[in-house]
Amino acid sequence: MTGSKELYAQSKELTPGGVSSPVRAFAPYPLFIESARGCRIKDADGSEYVDLCMAYGPLISGHAHPEVMDAVRDQLSKGTVYGAPSELELALIRRIHECVPSAEMVRLAVSGTEATMHAVRLARGYTGKDGIVKMNGGFHGAHDSVLVSAGSGSAGGVPSSAGVLADTAKHTFTAEYNDIESLSVLLDSRGVIACVIMEPVMGNVGVVPPEPGYLRDVRRVTEEHGVVLIFDEVITGFRLSAGGAQGLYGVTPDMTTMAKIVGGGFPAGAFAGKREIMENVAPRGKVYAAGTFAGNPVSAAAGLAQIDLMTRDDNYRKLNIRTGALAKAFGDMMADADVDGCVNYAGSMLSVFFGIPRATCGREAMMADRSMFDRLFRSMLKKGVYLPPSALEVDFLSLAHDDASLRKAEEAFGASMRDVKG
Ligand SMILES: Cc1ncc(COP(=O)(O)O)c(C=O)c1O
Incomplete structure (x- = not known):
């Protein structure tokens, strides 16, 4: 099987930056995804991740429902x-x-x-x-x-x-x-x-x-x-x-x-x-x-x-409650680890902002510390959780995010706090 590194090397010869949309690129090379199901994605290197990027939003019921x-x-x-x-x-x-x-x-x-x-x-x-x-x-x-x-x-x-x-x-x-x-x-x-x-x-x-x-x-x-x-x-x-x-x-x-x-x-x-x-x-x-x-x-x-x-089984309410719980868990872990920042959420969208006390507008949000986010992204990836690679993007939850996957995301986040501090 050809791995992500090799696929990226081939890809960047043929398409600008090796990706079909700029936000997907990250150093040293983006993961090439082979398959996805529910809240998990598998890459061309055989690793599986809990997906909190979810293709930037379309998959509210999960991959391949x-x-x-x-x-x-x-x-x-x-x-x-x-x-x-x-x-x-x-x-x-x-x-x-x-x-x-x-x-x-x-x-x-x-x-x-x-x-x-x-x-x-x-x-x-x-x-x-x-x-x-x-x-x-x-x-x-x-x-x-x-x-x-x-x-x-x-x-x-x-x-x-x-x-x-x-x-x-x-x-x-x-x-x-x-x-x-x-x-x-x-x-x-x-x-x-x-x-x-x-x-x-x-x-x-x-x-x-x-x-x-x-x-x-x-x-x-x-x-x-x-x-x-x-x-x-x-x-x-x-x-x-x-x-x-x-x-x-x-x-x-x-x-x-x-x-x-x-x-x-x-x-x-x-x-x-x-x-x-x-x-x-x-x-x-x-x-x-x-x-x-x-x-x-x-x-x-x-x-x-x-x-x-x-629109059945109260699914929106259930999903939004889960997202609120994850946002609270992330915020609590940042406070416990003395990491400055804040967590915003709405519905099943969630974002962590480092180094700023609040993000209430574009000007404030863009002042968040991007290098801390970058360290979080890499640390979470190593622990099997795929976040959107940019600090300006959003984590998305879906109906497919079950207790096990959310526990894994929480544990990875908590264990990443030391890396985030740098
Ligand atoms: C608010 C908003 N409007 C428009 C777009 C463009 O949508 P598309 O990527 O489907 O062209 C996006 C993409 O993420 C978006 O977030």
């Missing part, structure tokens, strides 16, 4: 993509409509990037305005309008990737999450804003939940300014609850983007919102959005099966 696999196998025998509508696709659309409060109408896509790209275009087409606002540290996929960092002073943003035009980035403004003043001031001083796009619970600087009343304030301020509010629920959709973050916190945006869990482990995305806005999408309206694989029946079958699983 039998019910999801059965639904997929059943669909595979009927074809994989039709280039025409199907009843299964309609069933997924209906399920999203029934579960997600803002989803009066839904359009399927293939990824989170596509969903947010279409949603921003739609908000611009609907309002006739060019500007968008995102949060400092918010991530909305790999397209030009959102690959933008805050500029200096009152100018718009600057490209956060080579190849993004300064002319595009100048239309993207940045506010600070959990700071309603920063958003109000921005909206007061700019008449050009089409939409605010934000993760209702931040998930790309680690987990940062909203402070009480914050999302309600965002809703009020955007309404006052006639600005479309887009909750990017690519991570939180069908994760925090069946209604996503908006279901959990009781705040309904104008539009919502989703991906990850809606595909049940297969590629899928969706954007949804008020009928008045969504009716502007082609072919009904003039805002173009399209995709060969959008609404494909295999992803729809998997997504529906996973959502069905999650």
